[in-house]
Amino acid sequence: MQYLEVIGAIFVLLGSFFLLTASIGLLRMPDVFNRIQAGTKASTLGTLLVLLGIGFTHPGWWGRLLIIAVFILITVPVSNHIIARAAYHHSQEKGRFFRDDLGSPAEKAKEETP
Template sequence: MEIIHEILKYIGLAFILIGSIFLFLGALGIYRMPDLYNRLQAGTKASTLGAMSVILGVGLLQPFWLIKLIIIIIFIGFANPLSSHALARASYRAGIKPCCEKEIDFYGKAVEKQLKKIKKNYKT
């Protein structure tokens, strides 16, 4: 029993280390990336994985909390991408342009189409 606890402890510490590295990379990405969308992506992806990993590590260190922490992990995995998606979409609609020239912009076309449809409906 003792040995299992010891092994779990080291695995948990490794998870916490990996998670903190990812969190650091996410912060670095927010600092270094050129525009809002890249920053959002860096922040979300890295911090989701980092936070999940840190929480899982804590759960392995304290097996008594593991179930609660797994629920928290599920919520982070669920809510974090969703909120960043909403943020990115709202900022695109608000007219924030991406930094670099882009050749493919499906969403911009879709927005224009939607707007035209609504205007047409309004006129009739």
């Protein structure tokens, strides 16, 4: 049983590292879109690794941890998509995008006509 606790501790430590890098990325990235990227990818991976480590240290909790992992995998992309859309629509930097699929239909019509 000792080896499962060591494996679990390694996963928790690795997940903590990814959570730390996600928090540093949130502070260091220049704009909201890069911050969303850093926060989403690293924090999701870090949280899942921590849950995996807890699963190794407490084998009776696998069912609960699986439900939490599925919930995280469903809600994090959806919530970050909503945050990105809101940031786009309230951003002053719309001109820096090469292609604008989120613009209004009137703006798209102006862009398409020569």
